Amino acid sequence: MVTVRIPTPLRTLTAGEEQVQAEGSTVRAVLETLEKNHPGIRDRLLDEKGVRRFVNIYVGDEDIRFLDGLDTALKSGDEISIVPAIAGGN
């Protein structure tokens, strides 16, 4: 079980929850679980090529682009953060 931190613009999909728990041994598997529990969230984060360019996914403090991408292995208790490239506003 890992914890996923949800950014404000996506909380409409998680009934306002700032973080949710999900099962999965890789980031890809966790995102599949998220999609089952919160339909629509996958397309916000991924396209046919993988993680969308303006979306950053971190495991702990590490961007998964510098780990094994969507195949990055997870262990129980890991924290995943979804962070847009910017926060909006000016």
Added chain:
Amino acid sequence: MTARLFRSRRLGSIIDAVGNTPLLRLERVGRSAPSVEIYVKLEFANPGGSVKDRPALRMMTDAIADGRLTPDKILIDSTSGNTGVAYSLIGAALGYRIQLVMPKNVTKARKDITKAFGTELIFSDPMEGSDGAIRLVRKIVDENPDKYFYPDQYSNPSNPLAHYHGTGVEILDALGDRITHFVTGLGTSGTMMGTTRRLHEHTRQVHCVAAEPAEALHGLEGLKHMGSSIVPPIYDASLPDEIMPISTEDGWDMSDRVAELEGLHVGHSSGANIAAAVKIAERLHREQGGGCVVTVACDRGDRYFAPLKWERKYVW
């Protein structure tokens, strides 16, 4: 020396360089709509490097004129972006003290640009994002209301007025009756509101389009997805003739395209604006066989590149 009708501009203050930006015809990115002219207003030609010089200057001069901003007060606002650079530059030029509240995790470049003008920075909790910075600035002002002037660009009518009296007038001055369409993205909505109000007063109809990020989670810095954001009090939803969603990918790709095709290196919100202008131009070409679309380049792309500090050692 050759005789000319006009002298080069000679300015008494850097703030006189705000506005009167050039309008550039884009020749190549709109090749898919050859019957339609596309123009972009080069707001990065403002001295602070962005469109935000206009509202910042107007918010400050209006407040100085009616006594809300006096030399003993500190101008404080929450911004880590272009508005902060504009306040800092104008504050330095006019001799006002500026304090900016920003989340502690904003890039070092952002901190350095504003500090270069003598601006003081106050950091808010990085976990609370830009909303945390807004809450902190309100708390600081509430504790000492007489000490501060808090412009709040999201609710300040001087913001759209800067575009009503500036951007809109300048576009009509440059193009007159040729303009058929105007499009720009929504951030504070100041550019859209003010320019549209002026263009709607023109004798010929100008169709004004508000571009907005297609999704709540997006990467178009400076733009707001209204459906999922705190709607700025200056935003009047009845004003735009049309709302056009633009995806982050389209905006980012257009930034790259205009750099390669037009020699125009702009930020992602400008990319989104130009992408929207090209979409409108393609529709006009298809349906009407002509038209003239105007949009805005808010800032230069290099504002989002990391270093912006004098280098210690020069190697030529």
